[in-house]
Amino acid sequence: xxxPVASTFLQDPSFLDVLYIIAFALFxxxxxxxxxxxxxxxxNRIAAVGMVIAIxxxxxxxxxxxxxxxxxxxxxxxxxxxxxARQVKMTAMPQMVALFNGVGGGAVFLIAWSEFRRSGGYExxxxxxxxxxxxxxxxxxxxFWGSNIAFGKLQEILPGRPITLGAGQQIVNLxxxxxxxxxxxxxxxxxxxxxxxxxxxxxxxxxxxxVVLPIGGADMPVVISLLNAFTGLSAAATGIALNxxxxxxxxxxxxxxxxxxxxxxxxAMNRSIPAIVAGGFGGGGAVAGAEGAGEHAGTVKSxxxxxxxxxxxxxxxxxxxxxxxxxxxxxxxAVRELTKELEARGVEVSYAIHPVAGRMPGHMNVxxxxxxxxxxxxxxxxxxxxxxxxxxxxxxxxxxxxxxxxAKNTPSSPIYGMPILEVNxxxxxxxxxxxxxxxxxxxxxxxxxxxxxxxLFGDAKSAVSEITAELGQL
Amino acid sequence: xILASTLTTNLAILVxxxxxxxxxxxxxxxxxxxxxxxxxxxxxxxxxLGGLLVVGLSGNSAFNKVILVIAIAFGTINIVGGFLVTDRxxxxxxxxxxxxxxxxxxxxx
Numbered sequence: 001x002x003x004p005v006a007s008t009f010l011q012d013p014s015f016l017d018v019l020y021i022i023a024f025a026l027f028x029x030x031x032x033x034x035x036x037x038x039x040x041x042x043x044n045r046i047a048a049v050g051m052v053i054a055i056x057x058x059x060x061x062x063x064x065x066x067x068x069x070x071x072x073x074x075x076x077x078x079x080x081x082x083x084x085a086r087q088v089k090m091t092a093m094p095q096m097v098a099l100f101n102g103v104g105g106g107a108v109f110l111i112a113w114s115e116f117r118r119s120g121g122y123e124x125x126x127x128x129x130x131x132x133x134x135x136x137x138x139x140x141x142x143x144f145w146g147s148n149i150a151f152g153k154l155q156e157i158l159p160g161r162p163i164t165l166g167a168g169q170q171i172v173n174l175x176x177x178x179x180x181x182x183x184x185x186x187x188x189x190x191x192x193x194x195x196x197x198x199x200x201x202x203x204x205x206x207x208x209x210x211v212v213l214p215i216g217g218a219d220m221p222v223v224i225s226l227l228n229a230f231t232g233l234s235a236a237a238t239g240i241a242l243n244x245x246x247x248x249x250x251x252x253x254x255x256x257x258x259x260x261x262x263x264x265x266x267x268a269m270n271r272s273i274p275a276i277v278a279g280g281f282g283g284g285g286a287v288a289g290a291e292g293a294g295e296h297a298g299t300v301k302s303x304x305x306x307x308x309x310x311x312x313x314x315x316x317x318x319x320x321x322x323x324x325x326x327x328x329x330x331x332x333x334a335v336r337e338l339t340k341e342l343e344a345r346g347v348e349v350s351y352a353i354h355p356v357a358g359r360m361p362g363h364m365n366v367x368x369x370x371x372x373x374x375x376x377x378x379x380x381x382x383x384x385x386x387x388x389x390x391x392x393x394x395x396x397x398x399x400x401x402x403x404x405x406x407a408k409n410t411p412s413s414p415i416y417g418m419p420i421l422e423v424n425x426x427x428x429x430x431x432x433x434x435x436x437x438x439x440x441x442x443x444x445x446x447x448x449x450x451x452x453x454x455x456l457f458g459d460a461k462s463a464v465s466e467i468t469a470e471l472g473q474l
Numbered sequence: 475x476i477l478a479s480t481l482t483t484n485l486a487i488l489v490x491x492x493x494x495x496x497x498x499x500x501x502x503x504x505x506x507x508x509x510x511x512x513x514x515x516x517x518x519x520x521x522x523l524g525g526l527l528v529v530g531l532s533g534n535s536a537f538n539k540v541i542l543v544i545a546i547a548f549g550t551i552n553i554v555g556g557f558l559v560t561d562r563x564x565x566x567x568x569x570x571x572x573x574x575x576x577x578x579x580x581x582x583x
Contacts, residue, residue, distance in 0.1 A: 024491075027517055028494060028498060030513075031495075031498050031499065031502075031510075031513070031514070031517075032498055032501070034502045034506055034509065034510050034513065035501040035502055035503070035506075036503070036506075037505065037506065037564070037567040037568065038568065040506060040509060040564045040567060041561065041564040041565060041567075041568060043513075044509070044513050044557060044560045044561055044564055045561070047513065047516070047517060047557070048516070048557040048561075051516070051517070051519070051520065051553055051557070054520060054523060055522065055523065055526070058523045058526045058527060059526065061527070066529050066530055066534075066539070069529055069539055069542065069543050069546070070526060070529060070546060072543055072546075073525065073529075073542070073543040073544070073545070073546025073547045073549075073550065074546060074547070074550045076543070076547040076550070077546065077547040077548065077549065077550020077551045077552075077553075077554065078550055078554050080547070080551050080555075081550060081551035081552075081553075081554040081555035081558070082554055082555070082558065084551075084555055085554065085555040085556075085558035085559040085562070086558065086562070088559060090563070090566075093508060093512070093559070093563070096512075096555075096559060097508070097511055097512050097515055097559075100512065100515050100516070100519075100551065100552050100555050100556050100559070101515050101518075101552075103548040103549075103551045103552050104515065104518045104519055104521060104548070104549070104552040106544075106545070106548045107519075107521045107522065107524070107525060107545040107546075107548035107549040107552065108521050108524070110525075110541045110542070110544055110545035110548070111521065111524040111525050111528055111542070111545050113541060114528060114534065114538040114541045114542050114545070115528055117535065117537070117538050117541075118528070118531060118533050118534050118535075118538055119533075126481075128481050224511065225511065228511055228514065228515060228518075231515075231518050232514065232518045234521075235518045235520060235521045236488060236491075238521055238524045239484070239524075240481070240484045240485075240488065242523075242524055242527060242528075243480060243484065244523060244524075244527070245484075245487055246520060246523065247520055247521065247523055247524065248484055248487050248488050248491060249487060249491040250517045250518065250520040251518055251520070251521075252488050252491035252492050252495060253491055253492075253494065253495035253498070253499075253514070253517065254495075254514040254515075254517055254518040255492070255495070256491075256492050256494075256495030256496045256499055257495055257499040257510065257511075257514045258511075258514065260496065260499050260500060261499075261507060261510070261511065353504070353505075355504060360507075360508055360511060361504070361507035361508060361510075361511060362504060362505060362506060362507030362508035362509070362510070362511075363508055365504070365505040365506070365507075365508065366508045366509070366563055366566070369505075369563070369566040369567045370566050372566075375505065375567065378505060380504050
């Protein structure tokens with residue numbers, strides 16, 4: 001299969017390498033665009049152009065047949081990917097990202113597997129290529145299964161609470177890792193047995209399951225970032241095995257990005273990455289704590305929508321603190337309506353966003369952007385915290401652990417030391433929450449028992465809409 | 475000797491890309507972290523290239539071809555889905571004069 005026109009030129013390896021270099025330059029330029037919301041759309045499109053160039057270069061490079069298979073694969077992928085991306089709700093974004101991440105990892109380990117089979121167990125392959133292929137296969141498989149579990153948890157196909165094997169969990173994980181690596185070493189040392197290769201993939205798959213199943217919903221931002229980094233690194237390893245610069249650069253940049261985000265999320269929760277991977281607040285302790293919840297020595301003040309509306313209407317400054325509850329209830333548009341109503345009354349409204357609010361980095365920002373909340377009303381934690389002292393009402397919508405003063409005051413608390421939004425410094429606090437059930441971390445929130453706090457029980461969307469309706473009648 | 479130099483060149487590219495990635499990504503504000511994730515997600519769909527290259531090599535059995543078609547499909551989902559969804563999200567971050575035409579899902583009644 002050769003192209004009729006200028007095929008020698010188009011298939012010149014240097015020319016193709018130039019195309020790959022252009023492609024990765026466009027990736028980098030595109031990501032630079034993401035440094036601000038005004039340039040971001042263009043940045044994403046620049047990166048997409050880079051991808052098209054990389055694909056075209058690869059197709060030019062091919063001398064052999066099987067075009068039908070390529071068309072088939074791309075057609076299936078487009079038929080699945082396009083509608084999924086167009087129809088997914090913004091509130092379902094975390095699971096969508098997990099799923100897309102998973103298929104990337106899946107592609108990596110499938111390619112490594114087929115390459116193993118084709119080359120007869122890496123016969124006549126340079127050792128380093130074998131090693132990078134095996135690395136890609138293991139990490140890709142972990143990422144594929146881990147992402148699928150994360151998807152299942154976020155989509156609530158699987159329970160969001162940690163599922164653990166108890167104390168043996170870490171030993172099992174370690175054992176699986178050792179087995180996978182041992183199988184890899186065996187192959188690198190010359191074994192041609194496909195059984196060993198499949199065994200390696202299975203161990204990696206089990207490891208992916210075993211690592212993500214014990215992780216609670218609140219730790220999801222960390223896990224998704226981490227899996228993203230894994231898939232990136234496995235792509236980079238594939239790039240080295242295939243000697244393809246575009247793959248190396250793209251994979252490594254994604255690896256860096258995922259690592260940075262993972263670290264940011266872990267810092268924002270004051271937890272180490274190994275501790276999270278070893279299992280959420282996973283042990284029996286947290287679960288036991290959850291059962292004992294609701295019997296806190298203290299009184300909770302419950303109010304109705306009308307009272308909340310009055311408090312908000314007579315405030316000068318209101319800070320809204322959104323959390324996962326807002327996403328679940330799809331309350332972002334209702335919240336925006338409430339904000340408009342308050343602003344019409346001259347109340348100054350802003351939003352305080354905790355870095356780990358929701359189920360993925362930046363989750364709240366996307367939802368509020370969907371509801372047309374102006375960019376400058378969104379305050380990050382460092383910016384928001386000093387402002388709470390001069391805030392009349394903090395309205396907490398479906399956020400829990402990120403507002404818990406125990407993180408500052410109670411050294412025995414599992415979340416002690418985690419940076420929080422200091423809503424307890426504001427003059428009064430209204431918490432919209434479905435019930436007194438603790439959050440995913442299973443920790444009692446002291447905020448609810450403080451005298452300046454009122455609880456408005458109900459679904460976030462209907463509660464916020466009721467407040468807005470009551471405001472209209474004031 | 476040639477192999478070794480290919481390896482070291484590629485390792486150099488890998489390390490430099492890591493540093494560039496670190497610098498570039500550090501500049502992305504918290505607000506855009508979700509689009510960043512889905513955008514970088516789309517970029518690692520570039521493993522599609524691996525599938526495209528390997529499927530063309532001789533010596534693939536029928537079973538291999540099945541695996542590779544699935545891999546190509548996965549890579550395509552990753553790329554197409556990732557870029558589209560990122561584009562959708564980022565469009566929302568642009569300040570719009572009016573929220574005129576968007577699917578009013580969840581909008582007040």
